[in-house]
Amino acid sequence: MIHRLSSIIFTFLMMIPAHAGRINIIPQPLKVVEYEGEFRINANTRIVVPNDNDVKRVAGYLVKALRQTAGYTLSIVGDPPVSNYIHFKKVNNLGKEAYRLKVSSKSIVIESSQANGAFYGLQSLYQLLPPDIFGLKISKVVFSVPCCQIDDKPRFIWRGQHLDVCSHFFSPQDIKRYIDLIALHKGNIFHWHLTEDQGWRLQIMKYPLLTEKGSIRKETVVGSYKSKIFDGIPYGGYYTQEEIRDIVKYASDRFVTIIPEIEMPGHALSAIACYPELSCQLENKYEVGTRWGIYRQVYCPKEETFSFLENVLLEVFKLFPSKIIHIGGDECPKSSWKKCPHCQALIKKLGLKNEDELQSYFIKRIEKFANEHGHEIIGWDEILQGGIAPNAKVMTWLEEQGGITAAKMHHEVVMTPYSKYYLDYYQADPETEQICMGDLTTLKTMYDYEPVPDSLSKEDQDYIIGVQGCVWTEYMKDMKRVEYMAYPRACAISESAWSSKENKDWKSFIHRLEYHFHRLDNLNVNYCHAFYNVQIEAYKDDAWDKVIVMNVDAPDSEIRYTLDGSTPTSSSTLYTSPFTINKSQVVKAIAFRKGHALGKIMQKSF
Numbered sequence: 001m002i003h004r005l006s007s008i009i010f011t012f013l014m015m016i017p018a019h020a021g022r023i024n025i026i027p028q029p030l031k032v033v034e035y036e037g038e039f040r041i042n043a044n045t046r047i048v049v050p051n052d053n054d055v056k057r058v059a060g061y062l063v064k065a066l067r068q069t070a071g072y073t074l075s076i077v078g079d080p081p082v083s084n085y086i087h088f089k090k091v092n093n094l095g096k097e098a099y100r101l102k103v104s105s106k107s108i109v110i111e112s113s114q115a116n117g118a119f120y121g122l123q124s125l126y127q128l129l130p131p132d133i134f135g136l137k138i139s140k141v142v143f144s145v146p147c148c149q150i151d152d153k154p155r156f157i158w159r160g161q162h163l164d165v166c167s168h169f170f171s172p173q174d175i176k177r178y179i180d181l182i183a184l185h186k187g188n189i190f191h192w193h194l195t196e197d198q199g200w201r202l203q204i205m206k207y208p209l210l211t212e213k214g215s216i217r218k219e220t221v222v223g224s225y226k227s228k229i230f231d232g233i234p235y236g237g238y239y240t241q242e243e244i245r246d247i248v249k250y251a252s253d254r255f256v257t258i259i260p261e262i263e264m265p266g267h268a269l270s271a272i273a274c275y276p277e278l279s280c281q282l283e284n285k286y287e288v289g290t291r292w293g294i295y296r297q298v299y300c301p302k303e304e305t306f307s308f309l310e311n312v313l314l315e316v317f318k319l320f321p322s323k324i325i326h327i328g329g330d331e332c333p334k335s336s337w338k339k340c341p342h343c344q345a346l347i348k349k350l351g352l353k354n355e356d357e358l359q360s361y362f363i364k365r366i367e368k369f370a371n372e373h374g375h376e377i378i379g380w381d382e383i384l385q386g387g388i389a390p391n392a393k394v395m396t397w398l399e400e401q402g403g404i405t406a407a408k409m410h411h412e413v414v415m416t417p418y419s420k421y422y423l424d425y426y427q428a429d430p431e432t433e434q435i436c437m438g439d440l441t442t443l444k445t446m447y448d449y450e451p452v453p454d455s456l457s458k459e460d461q462d463y464i465i466g467v468q469g470c471v472w473t474e475y476m477k478d479m480k481r482v483e484y485m486a487y488p489r490a491c492a493i494s495e496s497a498w499s500s501k502e503n504k505d506w507k508s509f510i511h512r513l514e515y516h517f518h519r520l521d522n523l524n525v526n527y528c529h530a531f532y533n534v535q536i537e538a539y540k541d542d543a544w545d546k547v548i549v550m551n552v553d554a555p556d557s558e559i560r561y562t563l564d565g566s567t568p569t570s571s572s573t574l575y576t577s578p579f580t581i582n583k584s585q586v587v588k589a590i591a592f593r594k595g596h597a598l599g600k601i602m603q604k605s606f
């Protein structure tokens with residue numbers, strides 16, 4: 001929320017009346033006070049940095065961006081001159097990720113106690129500058145910044161974005177770009193889904209087959225997960241450990257922690273295809289998955305399997321400095337365990353009630369191993385089945401109930417309910433989109449979701465440590481498609497992750513987003529505009545008539561429509577309330593703002 005100080009109290013500050021539109025930051029900072037005037041960066045501006053290598057690196061990003069877009073290389077100095085400087089200043093009284101940004105006509109000061117805060121202050125400074133700062137070429141614009149003071153800190157410590165690189169593989173370059181976009185929106189977690197039935201993507205030195213064989217599927221299903229048609233084209237890809245180390249450093253330099261996910265006990269077919277002895281061995285041939293969904297072949301909880309997973313995890317612990325490791329845990333069918341003599345004998349021996357408790361035993365053993373090596377585990381909701389491991393965190397995707405249960409048991413929870421935060425779901429009318437997963441989750445649905453359930457007590461609410469957007473890539477073959485699906489919806493999630501609950505406002509978000517699009521354009525992000533499109537729904541009334549209900553999420557807009565097949569214009573009929581049509585009519589509708597068409601013409605014939 002932008003608080004404008006009362007000019008009666010603060011006349012000496014030369015307060016200005018509302019200058020709507022000069023400050024358009026996503027995610028919305030905690031407190032913004034805007035003043036008259038601006039700071040202009042020029043070739044003589046100095047960058048002042050403390051004696052801290054991490055803050056120096058942050059300042060270096062600004063120098064590089066200005067070199068690229070303004071064409072000059074600013075000098076870095078240790079002490080502020082009289083004026084015309086940008087000062088990254090260390091203070092003691094701010095939290096790790098907090099910053100205070102003070103812009104006057106003489107200087108810009110970014111205060112923080114740690115480099116994290118300096119980095120987030122810099123992200124806000126970028127967004128106070130003209131969008132050209134995000135470009136790759138020299139621009140003639142004036143690099144000016146409106147005078148203001150921003151006091152900011154995040155709502156949650158977990159501001160995550162996930163990417164499945166198993167359904168489809170993305171190059172190290174793509175991953176770095178994805179991380180850049182996370183950092184731009186003040187995210188701090190990249191959840192990297194590295195192993196799946198359809199491909200193992202992480203080089204493990206002790207088990208070379210995992211990538212030699214397990215990273216390649218012989219073909220891929222064409223169409224939905226129900227389809228029986230395959231393309232006949234081998235598909236694969238993996239990251240070498242050298243690439244992983246490079247990406248981990250790239251992320252860490254941008255204050256993004258990578259949480260690697262190694263799936264168990266389900267979604268393990270690519271590993272089992274390489275090492276069939278890890279399974280219950282009820283079949284004589286296993287191959288890397290070629291269709292989407294769930295496979296019944298899962299890890300068998302025998303000593304060989306635990307040795308394998310522990311050896312894999314030892315390499316994972318070395319590669320990823322993150323304390324928290326994701327062990328999957330979702331969607332593990334129990335049919336193999338039910339038929340397996342070893343599994344059944346183990347259930348008896350351990351005095352377990354059923355296969356759910358066997359899964360719990362599996363996860364608890366892995367947790368114990370991780371804890372002994374200084375790591376913690378997080379898993380999807382299903383790790384609650386049969387009893388949660390004592391120290392595990394839960395990533396809730398099966399709507400909210402798992403998260404509520406876990407928070408009540410005082411386990412930390414990350415919220416990513418699929419109908420709200422899955423970025424592989426449709427964001428517009430499925431009739432107008434390429435194939436996606438699931439139902440419709442519009443930008444507005446995502447924005448409006450409040451991740452801390454009211455049903456939790458105040459104390460238990462503190463166990464909700466954050467939120468995450470998930471990108472499952474069954475239907476996303478390249479980064480362009482990932483960007484289309486993720487943006488701008490990931491911007492909406494970033495605001496739930498960072499901004500205070502009280503500061504969230506859909507209309508303000510959209511106005512800032514429309515400005516933000518200029519930044520994304522400069523970054524060449526392939527974002528989707530669908531929230532401008534009219535949603536047309538028809539409800540059957542009687543044999544001949546349908547009731548038409550239309551809606552548009554874009555604020556300050558109106559819907560104009562036709563029923564005679566002609567293209568709607570700003571003077572076509574204004575939609576005010578539901579109406580009936582007969583069988584032969586076609587509804588064509590588009591939203592307008594101040595006479596300008598927004599979005600696409602949407603059309604429905606019945």
Ligand code: ACM
Binds near residue numbers: 331397
């Ligand atoms: C999941 O979507 N299976 C976690």
Ligand code: ZN
Binds near residue numbers: 279340341342
């Ligand atoms: Zn078994």
